[in-house]
Amino acid sequence: MSYVAIADRDHEQEHHDPQTFITKYIWSQDHKVIAVQYGLTAIFVGLIALGLSAMMRLQLGFPDEFTFINPENYYQFITMHGMIMVIYLLTALFLGGFGNYLIPLMVGSRDMVFPYLNMLSYWVYLLSVIILVVSFFVPGGSTGAGWTLYPPQAIMAGTPGVDLGIILMLVSLAVFIVAFTMGGLNYITTVLQARCKGMTLMRMPLSVWGIFTATVLGLLAFPALLVSAIMMLLDKTLMTSFFMPAISSMGTDPGYTGGSPILFQHLFWFFGHPEVYIVALPAFGIVSDLLSTHARKNIFGYRMMVWAIIAIGGLSFVVWAHHMYVSGMNPYFGFFFATTTLIIAVPTAIKVYNWVLTLWEGNIHLRVPMLFAIGFIFTFIHGGLTGLFLGNVTIDLPLSDTYFVVAHFHMVMGVSPILVVFGAIYHWWPKITGKMYNETLGKWHFWMTFLGTYAIYLPMHYLGFAGVPRRYFAMGNTEFLPESAQDLNAAITISALFVACTQILFFANMIWSLWKGPKSDPNPWDATTLEWQTPDHPPKHGNWGHELPVVHRWAYDYSVPGHEEDFIPQNVSADDAPAGREHGGEHAIVATKEHK
Amino acid sequence: MSEAVLEHGAKTPGREALVEDWSRDKQVFGVPWGKAMMWIFLLSDTFIFSCFLVGYMMVRISTTDPWPNPSEVFALDAFGVPVPLLLIAIMTFILITSSGTMALAVNMGYRKDRKKTFWLMVATAVLGASFVGMQAFEWTKLISEGVRPWGNPFGAAQFGSSFFMITGFHGMHVTAGVIYLLVVAFRVKNGFYERRGGNYEIVEIAGLYWHFVDLVWVFIFAFFYLW
Numbered sequence: 001m002s003y004v005a006i007a008d009r010d011h012e013q014e015h016h017d018p019q020t021f022i023t024k025y026i027w028s029q030d031h032k033v034i035a036v037q038y039g040l041t042a043i044f045v046g047l048i049a050l051g052l053s054a055m056m057r058l059q060l061g062f063p064d065e066f067t068f069i070n071p072e073n074y075y076q077f078i079t080m081h082g083m084i085m086v087i088y089l090l091t092a093l094f095l096g097g098f099g100n101y102l103i104p105l106m107v108g109s110r111d112m113v114f115p116y117l118n119m120l121s122y123w124v125y126l127l128s129v130i131i132l133v134v135s136f137f138v139p140g141g142s143t144g145a146g147w148t149l150y151p152p153q154a155i156m157a158g159t160p161g162v163d164l165g166i167i168l169m170l171v172s173l174a175v176f177i178v179a180f181t182m183g184g185l186n187y188i189t190t191v192l193q194a195r196c197k198g199m200t201l202m203r204m205p206l207s208v209w210g211i212f213t214a215t216v217l218g219l220l221a222f223p224a225l226l227v228s229a230i231m232m233l234l235d236k237t238l239m240t241s242f243f244m245p246a247i248s249s250m251g252t253d254p255g256y257t258g259g260s261p262i263l264f265q266h267l268f269w270f271f272g273h274p275e276v277y278i279v280a281l282p283a284f285g286i287v288s289d290l291l292s293t294h295a296r297k298n299i300f301g302y303r304m305m306v307w308a309i310i311a312i313g314g315l316s317f318v319v320w321a322h323h324m325y326v327s328g329m330n331p332y333f334g335f336f337f338a339t340t341t342l343i344i345a346v347p348t349a350i351k352v353y354n355w356v357l358t359l360w361e362g363n364i365h366l367r368v369p370m371l372f373a374i375g376f377i378f379t380f381i382h383g384g385l386t387g388l389f390l391g392n393v394t395i396d397l398p399l400s401d402t403y404f405v406v407a408h409f410h411m412v413m414g415v416s417p418i419l420v421v422f423g424a425i426y427h428w429w430p431k432i433t434g435k436m437y438n439e440t441l442g443k444w445h446f447w448m449t450f451l452g453t454y455a456i457y458l459p460m461h462y463l464g465f466a467g468v469p470r471r472y473f474a475m476g477n478t479e480f481l482p483e484s485a486q487d488l489n490a491a492i493t494i495s496a497l498f499v500a501c502t503q504i505l506f507f508a509n510m511i512w513s514l515w516k517g518p519k520s521d522p523n524p525w526d527a528t529t530l531e532w533q534t535p536d537h538p539p540k541h542g543n544w545g546h547e548l549p550v551v552h553r554w555a556y557d558y559s560v561p562g563h564e565e566d567f568i569p570q571n572v573s574a575d576d577a578p579a580g581r582e583h584g585g586e587h588a589i590v591a592t593k594e595h596k
Numbered sequence: 597m598s599e600a601v602l603e604h605g606a607k608t609p610g611r612e613a614l615v616e617d618w619s620r621d622k623q624v625f626g627v628p629w630g631k632a633m634m635w636i637f638l639l640s641d642t643f644i645f646s647c648f649l650v651g652y653m654m655v656r657i658s659t660t661d662p663w664p665n666p667s668e669v670f671a672l673d674a675f676g677v678p679v680p681l682l683l684i685a686i687m688t689f690i691l692i693t694s695s696g697t698m699a700l701a702v703n704m705g706y707r708k709d710r711k712k713t714f715w716l717m718v719a720t721a722v723l724g725a726s727f728v729g730m731q732a733f734e735w736t737k738l739i740s741e742g743v744r745p746w747g748n749p750f751g752a753a754q755f756g757s758s759f760f761m762i763t764g765f766h767g768m769h770v771t772a773g774v775i776y777l778l779v780v781a782f783r784v785k786n787g788f789y790e791r792r793g794g795n796y797e798i799v800e801i802a803g804l805y806w807h808f809v810d811l812v813w814v815f816i817f818a819f820f821y822l823w
Contacts, residue, residue: 113629113633114629114633181637181640184640185633185636185637185640186633188633188636189629189632189633189636192623192624192625192632193622193623193624193625193627193629193632194622194623194629195621195622195623196621196622197621197622198621199621199622200619200620200621201618201619201624202619203621219636219639219640219643220639220640220643221643222640223640223641223643223644223646223647224643224647226644226647227644227647227648227651228647228651230761230765231651231761234745234757234761238745238746238757239745239746240745240746240753240754240756240757240761241655241659241746241753241754241757242651242655242754242757242758255746257659257660257661257753258655258658258659258660258661258752258753258754259655259658259659259754260654260655260658263651263654263655263658266654267647267651270647551621
């Protein structure tokens with residue numbers, strides 16, 4: 001069967017135009033509606049996680065003041081906060097939310113290739129969230145094993161939520177993975193197989209590249225989590241001994257024999273490290289587009305940016321044991337994994353340089369999305385540099401399980417992606433809703449959040465150097481810790497509560513915008529990418545009206561000399577505008593001629 | 597091959613041709629969406645089974661109790677003589693045969709011979725179902741001999757745990773495949789695809805899944821029964 005025959009078939013999917021409210025907004029197969037459903041659900045659980053972190057900070061900042069937080073609750077808060085933030089908020093929001101919304105619009109497709117599967121993906125995700133939330137209310141409460149769920153302690157007496165909590169947690173993870181797989185297959189197939197005419201891979205916006213690569217990582221990494229969840233479920237319910245060694249539990253023998261707890265750590269981190277990049281790569285991609293659009297300049301080194309995303313994705317599968325330097329594994333492993341970890345800094349640094357060079361001599365508009373994008377560069381460099389420290393075995397050993405680690409990963413995969421989430425919401429809000437938000441309120445939101453997070457996480461590095469261990473309910477009278485550590489903790493708590501409260505500005509802004517906000521221009525940022533060129537604003541079901549767009553250039557023709565406007569959309573042909581600064585590449589030029 | 601490449605005349609050999617094929621517009625692979633998605637799914641599923649097998653190998657190494665001898669545990673009495681791996685050999689033979697009938701079904705599908713496609717797919721499903729049936733027999737036999745997920749009389753407890761988990765997970769794949777094949781087979785028969793433009797790629801897509809399940813079995817067979 002020839003390629004042409006398939007390509008000319010246009011679109012294989014059937015279009016069911018939604019009729020009723022229910023098919024339009026509830027059981028919808030439209031990728032845009034599914035994206036909003038994913039987004040709202042993820043933000044809802046994210047708010048739960050925010051609340052949990054506030055409780056933790058209250059305890060840490062003012063120990064013994066809040067009697068309703070006991071040690072068991074504290075561990076449950078820590079566990080659920082981490083799990084929700086990493087998986088149910090960030091993974092779901094970037095891939096299920098932004099992936100769903102942006103991929104079809106940015107590559108010029110009418111929808112995802114399998115809309116029904118896509119709808120199913122959301123509902124299964126919602127099921128996993130419901131199971132997760134239910135686990136708060138079962139006898140014994142949710143699990144308090146820490147988000148890494150390390151055995152043996154995760155399923156042994158003494159850990160909070162050891163009865164039903166851990167079971168529901170593992171089931172919820174397994175269900176989430178099923179949901180993610182259904183969505184992920186859609187995203188990948190759509191990017192690979194359903195682009196519009198002229199949209200070669202090397203003309204795709206970097207947002208799509210980031211989301212696409214992250215989805216590939218997810219489909220290859222989540223299996224390890226699924227398998228470890230199944231094995232731990234069996235260890236818990238059927239008394240198998242995959243992860244459980246012969247062990248004594250409170251003076252009795254629970255009956256386990258000969259399992260390997262380290263096996264769990266390997267499986268978990270084979271998932272867990274790519275997971276960092278599942279969250280980071282979409283952020284990388286989106287931030288590249290925000291910077292380029294609001295600096296009115298093409299992204300610096302587009303090809304290099306694409307290859308850096310792919311290289312980071314590939315390398316992320318061979319660095320997992322840098323989370324396990326203190327696990328007692330063979331020291332030679334540490335040597336190997338430290339080397340690969342430091343190598344991954346090379347493509348990452350390329351990306352950072354290119355972001356900065358994109359800003360160089362750009363016509364920078366400090367609008368709200370741009371502020372968040374530049375804020376991301378700061379927090380990401382910061383968190384990335386501490387990553388270099390922790391990647392070295394000799395430096396990691398003393399810093400492991402201290403607040404330095406907490407500061408590092410919150411900076412690099414907490415604050416940084418969340419700044420991008422905010423930037424992206426502000427950037428695409430006019431497209432999603434057709435309304436504008438209040439710019440001043442948005443700027444206040446940015447500055448308070450950005451400075452506030454620094455006030456939270458910068459001092460944590462010092463706490464870590466001082467030796468404050470992470471995950472402790474209270475420090476007690478630990479002699480090597482200076483008393484000022486507690487003052488710092490109190491200050492951090494106040495900043496954390498402040499940042500949590502400032503998020504009200506964001507929600508108020510968005511609600512105001514929906515209710516009373518002015519109508520937005522179809523392309524308020526003068527952006528080049530396809531989602532701003534839709535015939536309807538906001539785009540309707542099917543996205544493109546009668547005819548699919550045809551792409552003639554890359555996504556970054558900003559400030560092209562000889563053109564009166566400072567941007568040329570991707571679907572403007574070379575007849576109507578200068579050829580632009582496309583990155584070269586013979587096939588791309590040939591493709592342009594061919595589509596004239 | 598893309599038109600862009602054709603404009604140059606002959607296809608450029610080597611790496612550049614690969615790059616051009618991959619970076620052309622619309623689609624990377626000259627295959628239907630469903631088939632592309634199935635391939636990607638199978639890649640992901642490969643990682644699931646790999647993790648299961650690696651986990652099994654690691655607990656087999658880490659456990660301190662001796663591992664049961666598979667030749668004895670999986671032996672079956674034939675005419676009063678214990679024959680090692682007899683049942684597994686038959687099961688493997690049946691599953692490989694079903695891959696053959698599946699391949700024929702795909703061929704007949706592309707020839708639009710609906711009747712033969714239907715019967716070959718049903719034959720594949722029947723072979724698959726008999727594989728699951730024999731697996732149920734094997735499980736029953738082992739359970740009656742005292743093998744449990746948490747322990748067994750022959751040696752390391754992890755033997756039973758890994759055995760039930762991995763063959764169970766594979767058996768679920770086969771069962772799902774049998775249902776999938778039957779659904780497609782009956783749709784082929786009642787003209788469902790005829791009404792949708794007479795496109796029988798779905799038979800090949802179902803076939804991909806089926807061959808994958810067979811291939812996984814070969815690895816389980818090698819690592820579990822022969823090691």
